[in-house]
Amino acid sequence: MSVNSLEKPVTIAQIASEAGVSASAISSFLNSRSYGIRLSAETQRRVLDACRKRNYMPKSESAMRLLYPKLGNVCFLLNSAVPSGVQNEYFGPMLSGVLESLADPTESVAYSLFDPDTDYTLPDAKLPQAMRNGSATRFIAASSPNPSLVSCAVQAGLPFVYLGHKLDIPGLCCIVPDYVDATKQAVHYLAGLGHMRIAYLTGPFGERLYNMTEMSYGFSEGIRECGLPMHPQYIYHCESRVGEFSKENLAAAADHLMSLNPKPTAILCFHDPAAAVISAHLQSRGYRIPRDISIMGCNDTMTAETHHPALTTIHFPLAEMGARAIEELDKRITLGGGQHEQTITLPVSLVCRDSCAAPTSDQ
Amino acid sequence: MSVNSLEKPVTIAQIASEAGVSASAISSFLNSRSYGIRLSAETQRRVLDACRKRNYMPKSESAMRLLYPKLGNVCFLLNSAVPSGVQNEYFGPMLSGVLESLADPTESVAYSLFDPDTDYTLPDAKLPQAMRNGSATRFIAASSPNPSLVSCAVQAGLPFVYLGHKLDIPGLCCIVPDYVDATKQAVHYLAGLGHMRIAYLTGPFGERLYNMTEMSYGFSEGIRECGLPMHPQYIYHCESRVGEFSKENLAAAADHLMSLNPKPTAILCFHDPAAAVISAHLQSRGYRIPRDISIMGCNDTMTAETHHPALTTIHFPLAEMGARAIEELDKRITLGGGQHEQTITLPVSLVCRDSCAAPTSDQ
Numbered sequence: 001m002s003v004n005s006l007e008k009p010v011t012i013a014q015i016a017s018e019a020g021v022s023a024s025a026i027s028s029f030l031n032s033r034s035y036g037i038r039l040s041a042e043t044q045r046r047v048l049d050a051c052r053k054r055n056y057m058p059k060s061e062s063a064m065r066l067l068y069p070k071l072g073n074v075c076f077l078l079n080s081a082v083p084s085g086v087q088n089e090y091f092g093p094m095l096s097g098v099l100e101s102l103a104d105p106t107e108s109v110a111y112s113l114f115d116p117d118t119d120y121t122l123p124d125a126k127l128p129q130a131m132r133n134g135s136a137t138r139f140i141a142a143s144s145p146n147p148s149l150v151s152c153a154v155q156a157g158l159p160f161v162y163l164g165h166k167l168d169i170p171g172l173c174c175i176v177p178d179y180v181d182a183t184k185q186a187v188h189y190l191a192g193l194g195h196m197r198i199a200y201l202t203g204p205f206g207e208r209l210y211n212m213t214e215m216s217y218g219f220s221e222g223i224r225e226c227g228l229p230m231h232p233q234y235i236y237h238c239e240s241r242v243g244e245f246s247k248e249n250l251a252a253a254a255d256h257l258m259s260l261n262p263k264p265t266a267i268l269c270f271h272d273p274a275a276a277v278i279s280a281h282l283q284s285r286g287y288r289i290p291r292d293i294s295i296m297g298c299n300d301t302m303t304a305e306t307h308h309p310a311l312t313t314i315h316f317p318l319a320e321m322g323a324r325a326i327e328e329l330d331k332r333i334t335l336g337g338g339q340h341e342q343t344i345t346l347p348v349s350l351v352c353r354d355s356c357a358a359p360t361s362d363q
Numbered sequence: 364m365s366v367n368s369l370e371k372p373v374t375i376a377q378i379a380s381e382a383g384v385s386a387s388a389i390s391s392f393l394n395s396r397s398y399g400i401r402l403s404a405e406t407q408r409r410v411l412d413a414c415r416k417r418n419y420m421p422k423s424e425s426a427m428r429l430l431y432p433k434l435g436n437v438c439f440l441l442n443s444a445v446p447s448g449v450q451n452e453y454f455g456p457m458l459s460g461v462l463e464s465l466a467d468p469t470e471s472v473a474y475s476l477f478d479p480d481t482d483y484t485l486p487d488a489k490l491p492q493a494m495r496n497g498s499a500t501r502f503i504a505a506s507s508p509n510p511s512l513v514s515c516a517v518q519a520g521l522p523f524v525y526l527g528h529k530l531d532i533p534g535l536c537c538i539v540p541d542y543v544d545a546t547k548q549a550v551h552y553l554a555g556l557g558h559m560r561i562a563y564l565t566g567p568f569g570e571r572l573y574n575m576t577e578m579s580y581g582f583s584e585g586i587r588e589c590g591l592p593m594h595p596q597y598i599y600h601c602e603s604r605v606g607e608f609s610k611e612n613l614a615a616a617a618d619h620l621m622s623l624n625p626k627p628t629a630i631l632c633f634h635d636p637a638a639a640v641i642s643a644h645l646q647s648r649g650y651r652i653p654r655d656i657s658i659m660g661c662n663d664t665m666t667a668e669t670h671h672p673a674l675t676t677i678h679f680p681l682a683e684m685g686a687r688a689i690e691e692l693d694k695r696i697t698l699g700g701g702q703h704e705q706t707i708t709l710p711v712s713l714v715c716r717d718s719c720a721a722p723t724s725d726q
Contacts, residue, residue: 096448
């Protein structure tokens with residue numbers, strides 16, 4: 001925004017007359033930042049457009065941010081039930097991608113948690129502080145969603161991008177890796193090595209999380225496309241907490257799969273940390289990997305690289321998802337609050353390392 | 364702060380008369396948030412005390428935060444040269460510890476980077492935005508420090524805690540793990556198993572980072588205390604970038620150490636990710652761990668647990684350091700800006716896993 005210093009600053013009365021609204025309504029709208037505002041969405045838009053067109057500079061910082069959202073922070077939200085928070089190797093790279101994509105390298109990202117169980121549409125629910133006080137003006141969330149939070153934010157006109165999940169909320173932008181293609185590629189790769197008995201370790205039975213259902217679908221599609229029989233005994237639903245599996249549950253899964261007759265010759269795991277624990281457990285049982293059993297991960301997180309043997313996996317563009325979110329938020333600010341509802345699917349790719357090999361005749 | 368609603372709000376003129384300063388000086392002090400302010404530190408304190416005592420409520424948000432720092436965010440700062448940013452398994456847990464210790468679970472942490480090379484004391488240097496605009500009022504930094512940034516912040520009266528490094532800046536609080544005891548405990552443990560030839564993989568020769576020098580000292584003290592000879596050929600200075608070693612450099616280190624005659628029987632590594640890469644590399648060369656060589660890490664990050672074999676290591680209280688930082692910042696706010704210069708050293712502890720064993724007669 002540029003202000004011609006020779007011009008007189010525009011007054012709220014002028015804005016009011018241009019937008020056809022009373023000055024007190026504008027002032028209350030700009031300054032209360034209340035989500036139960038009495039102005040209609042259409043009128044709010046007229047007010048904002050009039051203010052922006054005339055470079056109106058309100059005194060309060062929060063009104064300034066409401067008018068010019070780039071003055072506020074980006075807020076990165078995670079589900080508070082994720083035990084490892086931002087240390088999680090899946091969400092950490094997303095946050096780094098966000099931070100590294102900010103126009104100004106000295107800017108910060110407001111990192112915050114949301115509650116999985118709160119109904120944020122209730123009047124007494126406490127929204128994340130950065131949303132409540134308007135210090136953040138653009139929102140990115142990842143991990144198991146709480147749709148009530150996203151609805152609140154989107155209805156309040158806040159630009160919002162969800163990473164890794166698809167929610168049917170008008171106005172929301174979702175950026176997801178190509179989950180279906182991930183497991184499909186994995187199955188094609190293992191089948192290409194000659195594996196006929198491919199086990200798949202996934203999350204709890206009945207889980208409806210978008211990533212889980214899409215990856216399950218991709219796995220079954222891959223099996224079908226490769227002309228392999230679908231062996232239900234090789235599907236293992238491991239209990240998990242927000243996508244994190246306990247070592248005990250994974251060890252039990254590995255022991256169970258290797259007790260089958262015939263055993264699987266390859267185990268594809270929902271994510272790399274699970275694959276690493278399965279691999280370590282089977283090695284402690286005396287199995288050589290990949291000689292006795294191939295293990296494949298998913299996501300291409302740091303664990304995949306440092307594990308011994310280094311895990312073959314599917315690369316998910318996690319940092320790119322964060323970077324793309326900033327781009328999409330900027331677009332929404334620049335182009336105004338029209339409906340841009342859309343899902344952006346980013347490609348995934350196979351990363352061959354050392355944990356998979358062709359099955360041997362004695363397997 | 365509590366405001367008696369029956370009392371008339373206090374005016375800036377009343378504050379001015381109590382503090383013995385002109386009303387315009389107070390107003391400019393409260394509203395400009397300029398670090399090159401003309402009021403002396405002593406006068407600033409008088410003004411702040413008078414405002415707080417009378418529960419003065421300025422109109423601008425930034426003046427409110429200046430008076431009542433708990434209204435502002437905590438900012439977590441990392442060196443922008445850390446390649447993995449907050450995904451780093453060492454800094455991630457610190458940030459999580461910070462977030463989980465906030466009084467209000469809906470609050471966010473402003474996560475931001477600083478430049479390692481900028482002299483922030485220069486007038487045209489661009490401080491992190493959250494510091495510049497006053498949206499954050501309390502600061503926590505980790506990773507290789509830029510002392511000029513810390514000096515600026517502390518001189519401006521901002522409560523500041525540095526995690527993992529000790530800087531001689533009056534008013535700064537440093538929270539560090541007991542680095543000396545970490546390597547000392549490691550050497551005692553390995554010597555207790557019977558190892559006489561213990562290699563130590565550390566950072567670049569001549570590096571003056573606090574953690575590196577302290578851990579080197581602890582290693583040499585441990586060797587001395589255990590009555591072992593110090594073999595300089597078993598000290599390996601690996602090139603690194605802000606504490607992160609490349610796989611190639613680590614592989615070269617491992618190959619070099621195992622080419623020595625006699626070989627070391629144990630390798631203690633500066634941190635777990637380095638130990639994991641060394642272990643994976645040596646396993647790929649056919650060495651069995653710990654049968655042929657013991658490998659020990661440091662820090663107890665996630666890698667130590669998921670690596671195969673799981674790494675014996677020294678636990679650093681990373682999340683606790685973050686939590687303690689919040690406590691110390693709160694103390695500084697509550698007790699005012701007096702000099703609390705201090706270093707807090709938190710204890711570390713041995714975690715025995717599967718990567719170390721007694722040396723065998725043929726080693």
